[in-house]
Amino acid sequence: MKKNLIIAIDGPAASGKTTTAKLVAQQLGYLHIDTGAMYRAFTLKVLREGVPLDNISEIARLASESQVELRNIEGMQRVLIDGEDVTEKVRTPEVTGAVSAVSSIPTVRAVMVREQQRLGKDGCVVLEGRDIGTVVFPNADLKVFMLAGIDARATRRRDELSMMGATVEIGQIKDDLQRRDDLDSRREVSPLRKAEDAITLDTSDLTVEKQVEIVVTKAKALMEKS
Ligand code: DC
Secondary structure, eight states: OOOOOEEEEEOSTTSSHHHHHHHHHHHHTOEEEEHHHHHHHHHHHHHHHTOOTTOHHHHHHHHHTOOEEEEEETTEEEEEETTEEOTTGGGSHHHHHHHHHHHTSHHHHHHHHHHHHHHHTTSOEEEEESSIIIIIOTTOSEEEEEEOOHHHHHHHHHHHHHHTTOOOOHHHHHHHHHHHHHHHHHOSSSOSOOOTTOEEEEOTTOOHHHHHHHHHHHHHHHHHHO
């Protein structure tokens, strides 16, 4: 019986990956790894250092000397850059606006992917991102590609932002999501793409409980089988 699965959850922005991955990990007693938070933390550093987003060689140099870490502190996943906890700071519109450009740089991806592979190699993990099933763990035991219509995704993001005290108009949120998905899907290195052996989960009309149940049931079936 194989208990230490690697579960890969990929999909576009606001498709429900984080909520699902977190709860699936909780129910299975697994570690949740939010790879988007890692790209965001490094993007925050690039912005703080004032490096122009088209200065690829300088951003690449910075990536090789930066330390991005995910740590579990009091049951909460926190993201750190060079030892500083930036979990809340990586959710600002400035970081969201710049992260697709920064994460399209091959050296940045190489550094992040190496760390993600180190964190996940022993299994008992749920990793979420854009390229987990295709690049980071192409041999993952279970691959899920989450989708949701633009209206459902924009509404979710608006509610999330409003919980953080920000009011953003729904049309603006839709534009931002579409712009980011477009950049993430069209980049040359490991674009957002469904792995051939991933199951598609359209969450437009699913409750969170149902989404989680579907993934947990599949994971448990795999554990019994092997
Ligand atoms: O999941 P998120 O919205 O927090 O991710 C932020 C950005 O990071 C996303 O727009 C693209 C990038 N990203 C990536 O390129 N590869 C991943 N595995 C995860 C995120």
